[in-house]
Amino acid sequence: MSLQNPVFIPGPTNMPDSLRKACDMPTLDHRSPEFARILRPALAGVKRVLKMQAGEVAILPSTGTGGWEAAVTNTLSPGDRVLAARFGMFSARWIDLCRRHGLEVEVIETAWGEGAPLAAIEAALRADTGGRIKAVLATHNETATGVRSDIGGIRRAMEAAGHGAMLFVDGVSSIASMQFDFAGWGVDIAVAGSQKGFMLPAGLAILGLSPKAIAAMETAQLPRAFFDLRDMLGACARGGYPYTPPVGLIAGLAASVAMLEAEGLEAVYARHARLAEGVRRAVFAWGLTPFAARADLYSDTVTAVRVPEGADGTALVALAAEKYGMAFGTGLGEVQGRVFRIGHLGMLTEALVLSGLAVAEMCMADLGWGVRLGSGVAAAQEFYRGAGALARAA
Numbered sequence: 222m223s224l225q226n227p228v229f230i231p232g233p234t235n236m237p238d239s240l241r242k243a244c245d246m247p248t249l250d251h252r253s254p255e256f257a258r259i260l261r262p263a264l265a266g267v268k269r270v271l272k273m274q275a276g277e278v279a280i281l282p283s284t285g286t287g288g289w290e291a292a293v294t295n296t297l298s299p300g301d302r303v304l305a306a307r308f309g310m311f312s313a314r315w316i317d318l319c320r321r322h323g324l325e326v327e328v329i330e331t332a333w334g335e336g337a338p339l340a341a342i343e344a345a346l347r348a349d350t351g352g353r354i355k356a357v358l359a360t361h362n363e364t365a366t367g368v369r370s371d372i373g374g375i376r377r378a379m380e381a382a383g384h385g386a387m388l389f390v391d392g393v394s395s396i397a398s399m400q401f402d403f404a405g406w407g408v409d410i411a412v413a414g415s416q417k418g419f420m421l422p423a424g425l426a427i428l429g430l431s432p433k434a435i436a437a438m439e440t441a442q443l444p445r446a447f448f449d450l451r452d453m454l455g456a457c458a459r460g461g462y463p464y465t466p467p468v469g470l471i472a473g474l475a476a477s478v479a480m481l482e483a484e485g486l487e488a489v490y491a492r493h494a495r496l497a498e499g500v501r502r503a504v505f506a507w508g509l510t511p512f513a514a515r516a517d518l519y520s521d522t523v524t525a526v527r528v529p530e531g532a533d534g535t536a537l538v539a540l541a542a543e544k545y546g547m548a549f550g551t552g553l554g555e556v557q558g559r560v561f562r563i564g565h566l567g568m569l570t571e572a573l574v575l576s577g578l579a580v581a582e583m584c585m586a587d588l589g590w591g592v593r594l595g596s597g598v599a600a601a602q603e604f605y606r607g608a609g610a611l612a613r614a615a
């Protein structure tokens with residue numbers, strides 16, 4: 222018998238059986254027209270999920286990190302300057318990747334727990350009178366701290382500064398779970414991965430590319446070969462692929478979009494907001510707080526829970542895995558030990574989330590954190606009872 226609990230890490234996420242099956246395909250000649258019939262709905266589906274009006278989607282055999290690399294190397298040249306705020310592990314790693322590629326990164330140091338600092342971004346762009354900054358990098362949902370940034374606000378700050386840089390957005394832990402408006406926010410490149418909101422195995426980097434980003438590929442000088450998006454876009458336009466495609470994952474991606482659209486994208490986002498609010502009610506009932514600095518920053522896909530003074534978040538994660546067979550996220554980088562993370566994205570329901578909260582409570586009681594069993598679960602239950610009734614009445 223397989224005793225498998227849902228995972229509560231912020232990716233990879235739980236996989237619906239139907240999507241696992243959609244990935245399970247016999248060998249297929251990817252040079253046959255059959256492949257185009259699998260590829261085209263996946264590309265078109267991602268465009269709808271991202272809310273793109275123009276531009277193209279590229280699907281690479283990689284992960285989110287490879288998507289960053291493709292975004293940067295296809296549009297920029299050695300010595301180009303990019304602007305980025307650092308406020309968590311993922312925004313920090315993107316900056317590091319740019320530096321390794323010989324880019325100059327103007328970093329706006331921002332406290333962990335905060336989001337992208339709009340005024341500082343606008344000021345940095347205004348100060349760049351020579352137009353040296355070619356791109357602004359933004360992490361939509363900082364998975365390390367559970368913080369959502371205001372991407373539309375970044376675009377407005379860029380407009381207020383009258384600056385022509387491109388806007389690149391890491392949406393790995395937000396896309397397909399939280400509102401994302403590629404066209405409305407003026408995004409030039411959006412990066413996602415298959416293993417988070419799309420509920421698939423890891424293995425795909427998914428990019429949305431604006432016409433401006435596509436035009437930048439013609440003059441960009443950074444070296445790229447496997448990730449050369451000109452080859453990818455050219456091949457995909459003909460219904461092909463520049464090398465052997467991961468056909469099963471691409472079929473899974475089309476099935477994932479169909480599943481999200483069957484629920485309704487707005488309903489998917491509302492479900493994530495509801496699940497997240499229940500988790501936060503539980504956190505407050507435990508006498509703890511989310512690590513995110515303010516309510517408007519709270520992520521709907523992951524909550525980093527600040528642990529009591531003297532307690533160790535990593536110990537909770539280890540105990541949950543060993544004793545109860547349940548996975549939570551540890552604190553990363555600067556907040557290691559100071560938080561544990563509850564991922565609440567993808568294939569989750571109120572009932573599943575309650576099971577995660579119940580196990581977290583048992584661990585906290587085992588570790589002597591002074592949390593009363595049932596307190597957080599009850600707070601979430603009260604919220605879900607009311608919110609669930611509203612959702613069904615609507």
Ligand SMILES: *Cc1c(COP(=O)(O)O)cnc(C)c1O
Nearest residue numbers: 284285286311362364393394414
């Ligand atoms: C998971 C994640 C990544 C890294 O993606 P990989 O698929 O592991 O390469 C990047 N950014 C954010 C915000 C993430 O949550």
